[in-house]
Amino acid sequence: MTGPADTPRADAAAPQLDAFAAGLAFPLDPFQQQACRALEGGHSVLVCAPTGAGKTVVGEFAVHLALEAGTKCFYTTPIKALSNQKYADLCARHGKDAVGLLTGDQSINPNAPVVVMTTEVLRNMLYASSTTLIGLSHVVMDEVHFLADRFRGAVWEEVILHLPEDVRLVSLSATVSNAEEFGEWMTTVRGDTSVVVDEVRPIPLHQHMMVGPRLYDLFDARAEPADTPATERRRGVVVDPELAAQVRRRASIDGDRWQSRGRGTFRPIPRPDVIARLDAEGLLPAITFVFSRAGCDAAVSQCLRSGLHLTTDEEATEIRQIVTEHTRELPRADLEVLGFASWRTALERGIAAHHAGMLPAFRHTVEELFVRGLVRAVFATETLALGINMPARTVVLERLVKYNGETHAELTPGEYTQLTGRAGRRGIDVEGHAVVLWQPGVEPAAVAGLASTRTFPLRSSFRPSYNMAVNLIDAVGVERSRALLEMSFAQFQADKSVVGATRGIERNEAQLAKMREQLGGADSEIFDYVRLRAELTDAERQHERKKRQDRRQASVESLVALRPGEIVAVPAGRRTGLAVIIDPDHDVTDPRPYVVTADGWSGRLSAGDFPTPAVVLGRLKLPRHADPRTGRGRRDISSALRSKGLVPPRRAKRSRGGGGDTREIDALRRALRTHPARENPDVEALARVGERYNRLLRDIEHQRRKAAATTDSLARTFERIVLLLSERGYLTGGEDPATTEAGGRLARIYTESDLLVAECLRTGVWAGLSPAELAAVVSTVIFESRGDDVPDVRGPTGPIRRALADTVRLCDELRADELRHRLPTTREPDFGFVTAAYTWAGTASLTESLLAAVATGTELSPGDFVRWCRQLIDLLDQIRTTAQDPALAKAAGRAVGAIRRGVVAVDATAA
Known part of the structure; x- marks a missing residue:
């Protein structure tokens, strides 16, 4: 199917496509031919197809067209690992002289006619008006559906909006249900764009459930949905009756026992048995998705203990040789902490884990061995599904629930399809x-629903940021920046939603007219009666609201009066009990004193925690050196608080009495009692109609306000950012602000906490630090702890402690400004990597660095350590080229050199 632009006819002359296809070892599928013909015809193309369908062939054809025309093609990917993989593929096809690689930390042959890069690198080029863009004719955006990613998705839209109009864009996406909408937007902002959608998997996918040791087909192709109980039918597909019967039997035995005994007796089939069963059925190689790093490693250990072997002696010898080749540059001293011996043993048996906690060199070894067919069972987290070329004959899902960063949630149909899309190797498997894997609570019909749903809408995550704002204003000015924001896919979708809301308003207004007629018209007695009832309800609500406000004001005044060291009882909220005031807040509108509670929690309370005014129960002399931001400091203060022996008073009951002026309410009640409409025998029924009328009227007004807010929400956010940046000196003031010198530096800082980094550089709080100290402090703005525990970090040196305190202070000030401007707040610095970064940058070993992190409460896997080091290098390199202070820039450069060594340097090409 095609989208907004007409795709050239299949029989139209396409000499370049014929020449390209002649060099392939396989015939092109119809959708590939269709997209390539559109591209040769001068169109941009959007190609949506399932995993493994061969979308990248269209991108490779764009490379062919550019090389034949003597122009340039950029091939962009969302992550460095994919860039490295694609670089190797294109070098093998076109030779190293024709292909370059740019991934932020790598620059190989950047002036080549074909350059592979991450999407962020291209975005930065566009903002800098790089001369490398001269002669560019085609850009391939692989995995363009990443624009829905809430952390990095905006980059894709920035690139699409900023590319020169004459550049042909090849956008490759997983199957999404709103491809036409996305294509319509692409046509709006890029011009002529053809949409090519293919929903047919090149390799058919069979769905199964394993119940105990037996494998059952999920669907019954012989039955008609109408002949099947609804509990065994989902979205027009029918669950296999043998599977349904077996699940009912198992549920009545295992499931009931599992539920009745606290979910403690159900025993899932052991993982080695699952792999052995698949091996017996000829279904290996297989990827088992576990959704837990520890679970992946535990699965490998279980298979090793079971004695499972999936390789021959000859294969084990070949595996050992490949492992040696991939790890020869790793420091021998680090191999023990990396678990090298057991990892290699598992590989030699054909078994492996794959997750982000592994050293990249280990992951890449697993990937190569799996592609070669030497490793036949991989236990992986879902990160493997994000574009890495590792197809299998079979995909196993242990559970249909995974942790999404906030809570455990059921897999969506899109996630299910992405994971199972790995099953079926093109050119190897026929299916x-x-x-x-069945367990109590997993219903075959629910799995059938996941497997048969094909609605995965693409939603924009585009939002203006500080860095984006200064870059846009510097490049095109404020007015053009607003226009670009209005051209974003986010705004396009918002505007379309407004169209739907407007239609809803029109329908509701028609219903209002019918209700008015039913009530006898707008001037009828019953309408006046309903109006009085509504006024009475509003007056009563306002009276109650006033009482609540008075109570809150009393609480606010009591909080404003608090002083350091005073002990109060927190009567409500999550932190009930005793608390000592550390840092009072005298904001008369919303005071939020910083406290430490008797159970060791520290943070800010609000008036919401005090339904009754705060009462001082005593005083505590605060320990002089206790820092409440550290675990040790909180423990010292809470221990001292508990030693006071105070007991919180019983919670006071809120007053439910009257108070305030009720004359208006009394008058409305009298008017209602004597109203002529009360003579109507149907008054109550009509009054209910009138109440529905008023509710519908309020809904219409709400819809109108929401539509108006949606239409210019991005523009308003941008204007608030401009105001904040102008206040802080990154933009000039006035109607047409421009970037200042500080704004120019902010434009070259690409990190989530971009403005905080710019403030630290501008104010000089990172000046005077040694390279290792600078690495430690800078790590706080990129690192994110995996759990809720706050690391007990005081800083290894005095300069680090001072810089950390100043960084936190600047962040608090910035967050206060962001709240005032109603902007999303900058993430608070995370101290969890401080000690590890300082130790490693000080030339210690990997073992010493990981142990240093553990000593301060941070557990780091080797893979995580390398990943955070790579991100730290990226930011330090930005500081090196951005800092106004030459000494600071020099320290940043030396820190980069100190970190890029050992396991970090070995994996620099694949981080």
Whole structure:
């Protein structure tokens, strides 16, 4: 199918496509031919197809067209690992002289006619008006559906909006249900764009459930949905009756026992048995998705203990040689902490884990061995599904629930399809297989629903940021920046939603007219009666609101009066009990004193925690050196608080009495009692109609306000950012602000906490630090702890402690400004990597660095350590080229050199 632009006819002359296809070892599928013909015809293209369908062939054809025309093609990917993989593929096809690589920390042959890069690198080029863009004719955006990513998705839209109009864009996406909408937007902002959608998997996928040791087909192709109970039918597909019967039997035995005994007796089939069963059925190689790093490693250990072997002696010898080749540059001293011996043993048996906690060199070894067919069972987290080329014959899902960063949630149909899309190797398998392991609570009909749903809408995550704002204003000015924001896919979708809301308003207004007629018209007695009832309800609500406000004001005044060291009882909220005031807040509108509670929690309370005014129960002399931001400091203060022996008073009951002026309410009640409409025998029924009328009227007004707010929400956010940046000196003031010198530096800082970094550089709080100290402090703005525990970090040196305190102070001031401007707040610095970064940058070993992190409460896997070091290098390199202070820039450069060594340097090409 095609989108907004007409795709050239299949029989139209396409000499370049014929020449390109002649060099392939396989015939092109119809959708590939269709997209390539559109591209040769001068169109941009959007190609949506399932995993493994061969979308990248269209991108490779764009490379062919550029090389034949003597122009340039950029091939962009969302992550460095994919860039490295694609670089190797294109070098093998076109030779190293024709292909370059740019990934932020790598620059190989950047002036080549074909350059592979991460999308962020291209975005930065566009903002800098790089001369490398001269002669560019085609850009391939692989995995363009990443624009829905809430952290990095805006980059894709920035690139699409900023590319020169004459550049042809090849956008490759997983199958999404709103491809036409996305294509319509692309046509709006890029011009002529053809949408090519293919929903047919090149390798058929069979769905199964494993119940105990037996494998059952999920669907029954012989039955008609109408002949099947609804509990065994979902979205027009029918669950296999043998599977349904077996699940009912198992549920009545295992499931009931599992539920009745506290979910402690159900025993899932052991993982080695699952792999052995698949091996017996000829369904290996298989990827088992576990959704937990520890679970992946535990699965490998279980298979090793079971004695499972999936390789021959000859294969084990070949595996050992490949492992040696991939790890020869790793420091021998680090191999023990990396678990090298057991990892290699598992590989030699054909078994492996794959997750982000592994050293990249280990992951890449697993990937190569799996592609070669030497490793036949991989236990992986879902990160493997994000574009890495590792297809299998079978995909196994142990559970249909995973942790999404905030809570445990059921897999969506899109996630299910992305994971199972790995099953079926093109050119090797005639079919792929997806296996779900049964456990109590897993219904075949629900799995059938996941497997058969094909609605995965693409939603924009585009939001203006500080860095984006200064870059846009510097490049095109404020007015053009607003226009670009209005051209974003986010605004396009918002505007379309407003169209739908407007239609809803029109329908509701028609219903209002019918209700008015039913009530006898707008001037009828019953309408006046309903109006009085509504006024009475509003007056009563306002009276109650006033009472609540008075109570809150009393609480606010009591909080404003608090002083350091005073002990109060927190009567409500999550932190009930005793608390000592550390840092009072005298904001008369919303005071939020910083406290430490008797159970060791520290943070800010609000008036919401005090439904009754705060009462001082005593005083505590605060320990002089206790820092409440550290675990040790909180423990010292809370211990001292508990030693006071105070007991919180019983919670006071809120007053439910009257108070305030009720004359208006009394008058409305009298008017209602004597109203002529009360003579109507149907008054109550009509009054209910009138109440529905008023509710509908309020809904219409709400819809109108929401539509108006949606239409210019991005523009308002941008204007608030401009105001804040102008206040802080990154933009000039006035109607047409421009970037200042500080704004120019902010424009070259690409990190989540971009403005905080710019403030630290501008104010000089990172000046005077040694390279290792600078690495430690800078790590706080990129590192994110995996758990809720706050690391007990005081800083290894005095300069680090002072810089950390100043960084936190600047962040608090910035967050206060952001709240005032109603902007999302900058993430607070995270101290969890401080000690590890300082130790490693001070030339210590990997073992010493990881142990240093553990000593301060941070557990780091080797893979995580390398990943955070790579991100730290990226930011330090930005500081090196951005800092106004030459000494600071020099320290940043030396810190980069100190960190880029050992395991970090070995994996620099694949981080």
